Amino acid sequence: MSDVITLAHGAGGKQTAELIDRVFKAHFSNPQFTGDDAAVLPIGGANLAFTTDGFIVSPPEFPGGNIGKLSICGTVNDLSCMGAKPLYLSCAFVIEEGFPLAKVEEYAAAMAKTAAEAGVRIVAGDTKVAGKGQVDHLFITTTGIGQIVDGVHTSGTLARPGDAVIVSGDVGRHGCTILLARNQFGIDADVTSDCAPLWGTVEAMLDTTKDIHVIRDATRGGVGTVLYEIAGQSHVGIHLDSQAIPVDPAVRGVCGMLGLEPLYLACEGRLVIFAPKAVADDIVATLRQGKYSKDAAIIGEVTADQPGRVIMRTEIGAETLLPPPGGELLPRIC
Amino acid sequence: MSDVITLAHGAGGKQTAELIDRVFKAHFSNPQFTGDDAAVLPIGGANLAFTTDGFIVSPPEFPGGNIGKLSICGTVNDLSCMGAKPLYLSCAFVIEEGFPLAKVEEYAAAMAKTAAEAGVRIVAGDTKVAGKGQVDHLFITTTGIGQIVDGVHTSGTLARPGDAVIVSGDVGRHGCTILLARNQFGIDADVTSDCAPLWGTVEAMLDTTKDIHVIRDATRGGVGTVLYEIAGQSHVGIHLDSQAIPVDPAVRGVCGMLGLEPLYLACEGRLVIFAPKAVADDIVATLRQGKYSKDAAIIGEVTADQPGRVIMRTEIGAETLLPPPGGELLPRIC
Known part of the structure; x- marks a missing residue:
């Protein structure tokens, strides 16, 4: 394994898995730590799904969407894959100094529209500004809570012959x-x-x-x-x-x-x-x-x-x- | 209000409040959207607190801590301020290409130690890698769920004369x-x-x-x-x-x-x-x-x-x- 972080560590393939195993699983080990799209948390009699995802897409706008829409879809979809109805989202922004405010507003509007379609509420947020050149336009991290539908149990470990x-x-x-x-x-x-x-x-x-x-x-x-x-x-x-x-x-x-x-x-x-x-x-x-x-x-x-x-x-x-x-x-x- | 994002928008003062009011509150309005450190969510018979925070401290190490310890403290403390026992955290990393792996491990170890002290479990994560120059070292966004202690109700709206x-x-x-x-x-x-x-x-x-x-x-x-x-x-x-x-x-x-x-x-x-x-x-x-x-x-x-x-x-x-x-x-x- 390389001794510095490479783009491959973030590409979602073999090196990402190695990084997670060697660094994060090694330190964060506990019964709820997840290898699936979301952790399953037993809280107050409910089975909740909990997931986080950082979005750093470049360019931030593309045919069919923008980083705002994407940041909601990504987390809504991770919850959905656990058979969990998405309930609540948080969103944390890191925005580059000098980025147009009208663009932030455009992405926020896309987030609100997509959240409404998914039936999920954005309830908490955070905004940080990084100096010019310290972040590429803006990053959005969304984190979601969903309620797993009774009787549903999906996991990457459950595929069976047939x-x-x-x-x-x-x-x-x-x-x-x-x-x-x-x-x-x-x-x-x-x-x-x-x-x-x-x-x-x-x-x-x-x-x-x-x-x-x-x-x-x-x-x-x-x-x-x-x-x-x-x-x-x-x-x-x-x-x-x-x-x-x-x-x-x-x-x-x-x-x-x-x-x-x-x-x-x-x-x-x-x-x-x-x-x-x-x-x-x-x-x-x-x-x-x-x-x-x-x-x-x-x-x-x-x-x-x-x-x-x-x-x-x-x-x-x-x-x-x-x-x-x-x-x-x-x-x-x- | 300036038509581009300025450092003041991220400084936590008046301009941050204006940005939140004009852009985020305007689009994300709903009964649980919070002006406090965490949103209060009624789920499965429990009152949960839910909060997110992005950490982009420069330098990432300082006397008394590093960005890893800080990222756990920040979210643990936001939950605590709602009278909520911290239960679960997620963490999302954006790391700059070329950043030393040993440093990532050092910060992860600090996160694990601080989480253990606070009695909170890190259960979900995400890792993205940004190209060299697209992020300043690394950013960590932590999001937490806590359970509000029965009989406790704290809010910035509740200060009273006397x-x-x-x-x-x-x-x-x-x-x-x-x-x-x-x-x-x-x-x-x-x-x-x-x-x-x-x-x-x-x-x-x-x-x-x-x-x-x-x-x-x-x-x-x-x-x-x-x-x-x-x-x-x-x-x-x-x-x-x-x-x-x-x-x-x-x-x-x-x-x-x-x-x-x-x-x-x-x-x-x-x-x-x-x-x-x-x-x-x-x-x-x-x-x-x-x-x-x-x-x-x-x-x-x-x-x-x-x-x-x-x-x-x-x-x-x-x-x-x-x-x-x-x-x-x-x-x-x-």
Whole structure:
């Protein structure tokens, strides 16, 4: 492990996991310390989910959203993945001296609108200003409390052989959007971020069935990283049908030009769901009625063989290992 | 109001209040949105306190602590001020590329030690890495959940004429420490930050009496800013006896040289308490037995006259207005 912090430590892949294990888990160890999207806290007779996320996206505005909307979606979605109805959020801003006040207001308005859609209240906040050059525009950290729906128990450790693997829509759009917004490659394509608050999506699934083993939102590192995490945490193999994975044609085009794998591009409005095959078609049917999950699809299945690995069946029927995540995944989206 | 963010917007004084009112309160308005140190949330039969704070101190290490210890103390103390036993914390890191891993580990160790002392568990976290020059060393945002002790109700709106004003120890030490640590003035003095987790201090007070109207920790803007806030929120006057305010001689010396008012220097381990005079002596006696509050003192009283103002009685018996907070308070400590 490097003796200084590298961009890879923040990319959500192998080095991030090493940093968490070596530094944070080592010091903060306790029964509630979480390897999932949120900690589960038994308080006052309720089971609460509790999660925090820092947002440092550059540029702070992109087709389909801005850092304000993103900061609410990220935390709402982490709570939703625990089967928790989002109740309350806090937000802490670090803003660069000289940043336009009108932009702060624009992001705050986006936060309020997104929070209202998710049915969550922003109840506490903090504002710090850093000197010019001490922060890149602004950072927002949101932290959320949600109440876990009775009878729901989801975790990255609960995938089982025989589960179907479902995605709630086309993959990689947010990462592709940010990459294009940075104008580093001179590519012009019509791609919009999938950034969306997903409590309504999860609630509709849970109304259909509570027999769901894992729900994860595929943010940093994309669907590929999430699948490897779950394969590891649950000690199972995951077999994907590459033809079944929904990818927007423009995203596929950009990825083709740049040699990127859409499964490793970030999403900000997509869920990966593991559930028994018997209920998978019902879940997909429900998802396809939702405004943020019209392109939901079963993309693979869980096996007892090949534990810890993600195998892709290609269009010509060959099986290959999905390259495991590691190092800095392109593009860094946060 | 300026149309760009200025350092004053983050200094904890008048401009910070304007920013919160104009931008955040305007958009995030709801019954739980808080003007106190933490929001009060009724969840599952319990009354929870919920608070967030971002820490961007420069330098990240100083006599008496580092940014890790500070980030736990700040949130533990905000919960404590609501009469809430701190239960759970989350922490979100933004770290600069190239920052030494050993330093991250040192701060994490300080966080774990301080959390253990306060009896709080760190249960959720997030790590982002920003490119070199996009963040000043590292920022830590901590968010906490605490359970409000039955029968306790504290708020900045609850100060009443006849209340005594108590401070739990000498004022201005953290701000003075940071100012000296920056080496901008060529002054060498033996000052250590008062940075400390204060749940034990508050718990001892509440065991003595629950008849306490306001508890605030005097961080950004110091005791002076807190007093003006409370005078405004409670529509009361506050009369201080300048002779009774405990100030460390070294801090007084530095302030004398630089023309600073110790009441406007930040503390990170000091409480301002408003309680009826009848219980004030008992509270001070309890505080003086605590490890972080040996120099507790009654420094003034609340009056119905002069609402919104803080009046100082000087050593020669004259009464003067404590200059209201405004603009960037020196030194910026966060």
